[in-house]
Structures are given as structure tokens and as C-alpha cells.
Amino acid sequence: MPRPPPSSPGSAPFQREWHPSRWQCRALIAMGAVMPWALWATDLPAPWGLALGMVALAGTWWEAWRYARRPGCVFVIPADEDPAQVDGEPVEALQMRRRGPLVQLAWRHDGRRHWRLFWPDTLPQGQARELRLAVRAHCISRSPPAVAP
Numbered sequence: 001m002p003r004p005p006p007s008s009p010g011s012a013p014f015q016r017e018w019h020p021s022r023w024q025c026r027a028l029i030a031m032g033a034v035m036p037w038a039l040w041a042t043d044l045p046a047p048w049g050l051a052l053g054m055v056a057l058a059g060t061w062w063e064a065w066r067y068a069r070r071p072g073c074v075f076v077i078p079a080d081e082d083p084a085q086v087d088g089e090p091v092e093a094l095q096m097r098r099r100g101p102l103v104q105l106a107w108r109h110d111g112r113r114h115w116r117l118f119w120p121d122t123l124p125q126g127q128a129r130e131l132r133l134a135v136r137a138h139c140i141s142r143s144p145p146a147v148a149p
Helices: 022-040 046-068 125-142
Strands: 016-020 073-077 092-099 101-107 113-116
Touching: 016 046, 022 046, 073 101, 092 125, 101 125
Parallel strands: none
Antiparallel strands: 016 073, 092 101, 101 113
16 A cells, blocks of 8 residues: 655744733632732731732733733744744744743844733644744744855
């Protein structure tokens, strides 16, 4: 029986939409809820600890609300020499960092650094592997050859 042809992982571009993680929103809300107690339990005078705790609670909940309302973006990492794109705009210096279950994708656009963090609820393990392979193949193909002159 003939074997099927081997698949070509570099033949198609990688495309993935990023959207805010529910897990990160919940983590921010939980940390904010613990802040008043944590600051009250320090050696600060009780009124100061409680007041600063309430400010910290409001600040973390405000940050969770802002994060949840962030617009999504679409990443396209082509298999050829074309530059990677974020929301249809070409970007430079695309990098991927993996810290346990979290994946950070960083890039440079218009001289500024940008990044997005993928939590496990926004990027399943299989797609995290595809992203890692696409970034690795893209960075290798775009880097100058490493040979002595």
C-alpha cells in the first residue's frame, strides 16, 4: 500500500487571533480582592493599610476591566521571506518566549516594542507548538547566513 506523502509544515502561513484571556482577568480580580487584607496585615497603621488596600483593589480591578476590553489582533507568520504581520501591518524582530504554560509573542513596529501574552485558554498546546515552529522557521529564513567572509 502506498504511503501518503509527508506533510510540509512550512508550506502554509501560521495565522492566529489573539484575544484577552479570561484566566488573566480572573487572576487580576482575585489578586485585587486579596490586596486589602494583605496590606491590612502589614505593619502599617490600620487606617493606612486599609486605605491603601482599597486603592490597590480598585487599581487591579480597573486594570482587569481595561485588559478585558482590549481589542483582539491577528498574527500571520508566512512560510516564505515575507515579513510577519500583526493586523495586516508588517512587523520586525518577531520573538517568542515560553514560560511554562504562558507564551509571549513580541515584535517591533514603528520603532516601538509590542507584545501579547497567550494563556492556555487562548492558545491550546497544539497551536502553541505550531506557533513555536512557525516563529523558528520564520526567524531562521530571515536571518543572514552565518558564514565567515
